[in-house]
Amino acid sequence: MHIVIIGFGISGVSVAKTLREQSNADITIVTSESKSFFSRPALMYVYLGKMRFQDILPMPSDYWEKNNIKVVLAAVEAIDSDKQQVVLDDGSILSYDKLVIATGSVPRSLGLNEHNLGGVQGFYSLQDLLLLQKSAKNIRHAAIIGGGLIGVELAEMFLSTGISFTFWVREKWFGSNFLPEEEAQLVTHYLKNKKIDIRFEREITHFDANEFGQVTSLHSQIGERVDTDYVCVCIGVKPNINCLENTNIHTNHGVLVNACLQTNIPSIYAVGDCVEYVESSFGRKSVETLWYTGKRMGDYVGRNILLDHPQRYHQGIFFNSAKFFDLEYQIYGHVPVSPEEIYGSVFWKHPQKDKSIRLVYDTVSDEFLGCCVLGIRFRQEVCEKWITEKWKITEVLHALPTANFDSEFSARFEMELLNIYNNKII
Template structure:
């Protein structure tokens, strides 16, 4: 019986295993050194905040794996012998494979800062990181201040977690505005305001120089490039993540920043594949980056590769870009492409609307010549993924999107609706006379593909 071995029990590896089992009777083994069972990594913050227990983050009961004949091995793979198709497991017996899927995810970035390996300096990616934060920052008596280094999504999550226990937080962000390499100016500025309103000491255009140690080897302060020394008990390193591939350096597998794969998710070694955060396309798909450390793309790679493993060769085609996140209590969604001012394409034009008093805004990107709809960002308004996906596929123009924008609103009826105000602002800015229209739900999902 063909043996499929998967290294990593995150969303990518587990999805691949589940779909291979649905499609076949192959022998499946998952190896992971992190936890005994799969859990939802995106829910880690809610455990610390008291909203969930760890067992609530496990989508499947412990008996699920045995019932579905998926073998679980807890261990660390320290070498892949691809010539003999064997894995060397630390402090355990070797495991042979017929096909190998590498789904080892990411690890927090470290940039050689003095003191970065001290006690009480940590990232926020793994279950072990969560356990360390619980130990190092249980309350504001033990942790009188935390310093977070790096202004991305993990950083803002860690800040929210610590503030939920009233622990003072200083947030060092090297950019001139929060996440302005991704968000347009209006949105980035709004997030700056939101962070400050949550009593977080946000320091923009500030870099970490050094982490100072006390006599026991524990972090006691950070030094910034502004000359400030900030006393603290915990330092969170959240300046992004990198593929977790250090154990592959002498494996013969082609590496870049991640594991190089083609559109079939194959490496340069026969019968070895890579999916999820650790996989790097030779060239990005469309506007996508070669490495995508995103939950849903990891899931899609797992589903796609399962087809190939089970005899139906399938290219990885992720479709239109979308994502969602939360900045403290502010929900964010993006569909299609809305580039920041720092990275904006020459053909791209933005329409930005922000509510006069609430933290609610919309930015829509469109082609300045053809008026084709390119993408949308929303903060504080929930939108329907399926409708925007359809409009992007149909190459709808900006006027069409504005006319039918209300159809895309996912908020319940008792929520405030802002579409009329948005359209009025659009008409005034671009000297148009668009009025809102509403289609039936049937038409929304059955309109034939066409150009607007």
């Protein structure tokens, strides 16, 4: 039995790790990025000098050899699902019994042919990090395009190395495409306090370049022109399905899979960012480009790929977390961007500090649906329990202290939330 995994990110690695715990099957991982498995979200810390590259490797480098997992550094040229073969760009051919596609995602493009210009890049891969490290000392003024997490990471990186930059955001507030308005305002306010030149409601219309094809300036839709010799485009990612173009594997935005994460060809599975999971449960996107989703899918496939009667994949309760500079953010369950429109919502914000808690519930059944917190940590097990067991909002408010995961001696705000809810009811 030979299992080939295309992709050496968290999804592919989770498949290999979990599979190795179950069986002695031959496992080969194909990657074109690096022979070391590194934590992608930690790349920024290497740039900041907070960690070295060897520190962001989640497993000891001899893990792969010890566990008899072959890692091949090559790009996939073609997949022949009839012969069950993968053709690599070094000319070699891998025969598989089961194939797992874990190709992850690629940065979205602005559609302005920007990637043909010198000095324009994304911040996603190890190669992007190396390129940025090389360019950093020559940057006079940079542009970060896109109001997402990567944009904030880049802002932190540029700030730490003293690179002047402008942060271009399409939305009205930072994060208003994934945060409720109050939270988006809080984060925006927090970022403005960092003395960042951040410009909202801006779309980039075109770039100017010099005779060498190097970017020199950019223009926004309101007619601004800013001299910029370095541009980081980070307006989100999309499934990386380029290598599947000439195959008969069904794709739409991503690789289409069934309830067992199988593609239309039963011996081929897909996990992680590249997946489009149409059976996604209520309130979840069919393409979820998250570390946690990739890890969960990978673990699931690793456990089930060799079973004759695999169980269905369960998405579990949604959760995510992030950090904007030092401001932590966590979300559990279902918290839509405008929760007040359809649901009830209890929102508390610290009068001075950058902290907030929001609980969302169904106004008809009073069932707790989800919560998101800024500057405060909640305990995942507790929040998941409330959601799966369909606790009422009042029960949740009374049990709120059990969810706190802040460090000892931290100030507590459960009473404030209860008061806000009580005032709302009256």
